Amino acid sequence: xxxxxxxxxxxxDLLKLGAAGALSLALPRAAWAGAPxxxxxxxxxxxxxxxxxxxxxxxxxxxxxxxxxxxxFFVRNHTSTPTIDAGSWRLRVSGDGVRRPLELSYxxxxxxxxxxxxxxxxxxxxxxxxxGTQQGPPASGTQWKLGAIGVARWxxxxxxxxxxxxGIRRDAVDVxxxxxxxxxxSAGVDYGHVRRPLPVAKxxxxxxxxxxMNGKALPPDHGFPARLVVPGWVGVANIxxxxxxxxxxxxxxxxxxxxxxxxxxxQNVKSAFELAWDAQLPAGERTTLTGRSWSGHAPIKHVEVxxxxxxxxxxxxxxxxxxxxxxxRWELPWIPRAGAHELLARASDRSGLTQPDTVEFNSAxxxxxxxxxxxVTAL
Ligand SMILES: Nc1nc2c(c(=O)[nH]1)N[C@H]1C(S)=C(S)[C@@H](COP(=O)(O)O)O[C@H]1N2
Ligand SMILES: [Mo]
Numbered sequence: 001x002x003x004x005x006x007x008x009x010x011x012x013d014l015l016k017l018g019a020a021g022a023l024s025l026a027l028p029r030a031a032w033a034g035a036p037x038x039x040x041x042x043x044x045x046x047x048x049x050x051x052x053x054x055x056x057x058x059x060x061x062x063x064x065x066x067x068x069x070x071x072x073f074f075v076r077n078h079t080s081t082p083t084i085d086a087g088s089w090r091l092r093v094s095g096d097g098v099r100r101p102l103e104l105s106y107x108x109x110x111x112x113x114x115x116x117x118x119x120x121x122x123x124x125x126x127x128x129x130x131x132g133t134q135q136g137p138p139a140s141g142t143q144w145k146l147g148a149i150g151v152a153r154w155x156x157x158x159x160x161x162x163x164x165x166x167g168i169r170r171d172a173v174d175v176x177x178x179x180x181x182x183x184x185x186s187a188g189v190d191y192g193h194v195r196r197p198l199p200v201a202k203x204x205x206x207x208x209x210x211x212x213m214n215g216k217a218l219p220p221d222h223g224f225p226a227r228l229v230v231p232g233w234v235g236v237a238n239i240x241x242x243x244x245x246x247x248x249x250x251x252x253x254x255x256x257x258x259x260x261x262x263x264x265x266x267q268n269v270k271s272a273f274e275l276a277w278d279a280q281l282p283a284g285e286r287t288t289l290t291g292r293s294w295s296g297h298a299p300i301k302h303v304e305v306x307x308x309x310x311x312x313x314x315x316x317x318x319x320x321x322x323x324x325x326x327x328x329r330w331e332l333p334w335i336p337r338a339g340a341h342e343l344l345a346r347a348s349d350r351s352g353l354t355q356p357d358t359v360e361f362n363s364a365x366x367x368x369x370x371x372x373x374x375x376v377t378a379l
Contacts, residue, residue, distance in 0.1 A: 037080035039220045040071065048147065052077045056147035062274035062290060066321055066329070067118070068150035070214050075221045076123050076148060078194050079182040082241055086225040089243075091209070093162060097172030097200075097247030102165060106225050109157055109211060116155040117208050117231050119325045120294055123148035124234040124264050127368030134373060135358045139365025146272040146372060149294070151326045154210035154229045159203050163247065168200075174252040175203040177228045180243040184255075193243075196236055196261070197252035206231050209242065231325035232296030234264045234366075261366065267296035268369035269353045271303060271345035275376060283338035283378035291316070293347035294327035303330045306344040309373070313346070336378035343374040 037052035048055040056074040064072065075081075086106040094101035104112075125141050126148035132138025142148075163175070178195035185191070198207065208229040211218060218224040223240030230237035236256055246252065257263075271293040281287050289307075293300045299322045304313040316330035330345075348354040359370045 037077050038075050039081045040075075046072050047074075048145075050142050052080065053142050053144075053148075055142075055144055056150060057276065058145075058147055058272050058274050059276040059279065061292070066326075067152055067214055070152065070216065070219055070222065073121075073150040073152060073213075073222065074123075074148050076142075076235060077181070077221070078184040081221045082181045083220065084180060084225055084241060089225050091162075091226060091242060092244040093166040093247065094244070095176075095247040097169050097175075097249050098163070099167030099169060100165070104162065106211075109209065109226065112157040112161060113155060113211055115158045115161075115208055116153060117206065117210075117229055117325070118151065118153045118321075118323055119229055119231040120149055120151045120267075120296075120327060121229070121235050121238050122150075122267050122294070122296075124236060124261050124267075124366045125364070125368075126235075127270065127372065128365035130368050130370065130372055131361060131365050135361075135370065137361060139361070139363060141365050145277060146270065148235070149270075149272075151294075152213045153215065154208055155212040155215075156208050156210040156226065156229075159207040159209055159228065159245075160205075162209060162245070163203060166247065168204075168247055169249060171249045172200050172247050173250065174198065174248050175200060176246040176248070176252045176254065177239040177242055178244045178246070179239050180241040191255040191259070194236070194239065194256060195254045196239065196256040197254060198230060198237060202230065202233070202265075232266045234261060234267060236261050236264075260364070264366060267294075268367060269293065269295035269297070269300070269347050269349045269355055270369050271347045271355065272372070273343055273345060273374050275343070275374065277375065279376045281336050281376055281378045283336055286333055286335050288331050289316075289334050289343065290329065290331045291345050292327045292329050293345065295347070295349035295351070295353060296325060297353055298349040298351035299324050300328045301348045301350045303328075303345055303347045305332045306346075307334050307336070307341060309342040310344050310371075316345070336376070338378050340375065340377050343376055344371050345374075346371045 090103045129143040174197045227240040273291040303316040316332040322328035
């Protein structure tokens with residue numbers, strides 16, 4: 001059996017084969033040991049399984065409150081979820097930008113934990129598939145629809161507090177958090193650990209070293225024992241399995257802000273319906289369309305919905321919290337006629353951004369924030 005075959009086999013198939021006992025004999029040990037890149041179960045009613053990545057199904061968000069349960073939260077791994085022992089784990093803070101390099105144990109961080117943030121983590125590539133299906137050339141990478149996002153309540157220690165303990169210098173400019181997962185290797189190139197510099201201004205503002213997600217210790221897939229949460233920014237800024245933080249008085253770079261995700265900071269405004277792709281609805285009956293809109297720039301100002309492919313628009317009713325760096329839920333009644341329809345949701349945030357009809361193409365497929373045309377059928 002070749003590695004190519006393993007790459008093309010789904011995680012679920014691997015688990016099935018593994019359970020049948022055949023695979024452990026047939027495969028080289030290293031391949032088998034590395035097989036499930038994601039540790040938590042990925043039931044098909046909640047997730048679209050891409051192997052190392054798992055997308056949240058939006059119809060499964062419909063019965064969720066403001067926060068997405070940890071069990072249902074999407075996962076994006078460049079490599080695979082590592083197992084880390086919190087007892088021996090240390091967070092190292094060093095570099096020429098600090099006067100007192102330090103090492104913090106999990107227990108020490110727990111004692112300092114007094115801050116929280118309700119924020120989304122959203123992959124920069126969320127919506128990537130729509131480059132190809134909606135407006136032109138397809139972009140390479142995981143073909144996410146809109147489910148590479150979740151909102152959770154994160155609790156831990158302000159990055160600012162840790163940097164101040166380390167005696168951050170006034171002339172520090174960049175902070176580079178690095179993950180402890182295996183090096184990211186793609187097409188034969190070893191890019192090292194997943195790590196991405198953050199300007200000091202953001203690091204000292206609202207970045208959080210999170211130990212908890214939705215009231216419990218972080219689970220392995222979401223960064224145990226500690227991850228960075230960088231509210232409003234692209235997913236990759238939220239380094240999981242945090243091991244070290246380099247503080248520098250000169251500009252830092254890594255492949256994760258040059259080759260990948262160049263120049264990306266805040267996420268633009270987007271919207272999603274809490275409906276399956278190609279959902280079936282009862283014709284002639286009143287249904288309540290529901291969805292969520294979010295922006296990394298400001299709270300949502302309003303959401304307009306079209307049920308006729310964009311000819312007419314109505315304002316959705318916003319409900320519940322409408323937090324900056326998270327999302328707002330909304331709803332709108334609709335009585336569909338029998339047949340196929342395209343639903344559109346277009347949000348505006350309070351910074352003045354409104355979702356456009358199209359966005360400029362980039363080959364990596366980042367930043368798709370155009371209005372998505374969501375197909376449904378009424379029967
Ligand atoms: N160490 C490490 N941190 C990481 C990643 C990774 O592969 N390794 N992936 C990043 C990307 S691209 C995203 S979108 C988010 C996903 O977070 P989640 O898996 O908790 O949803 O984690 C980020 N942090
Ligand atoms: Mo991402």
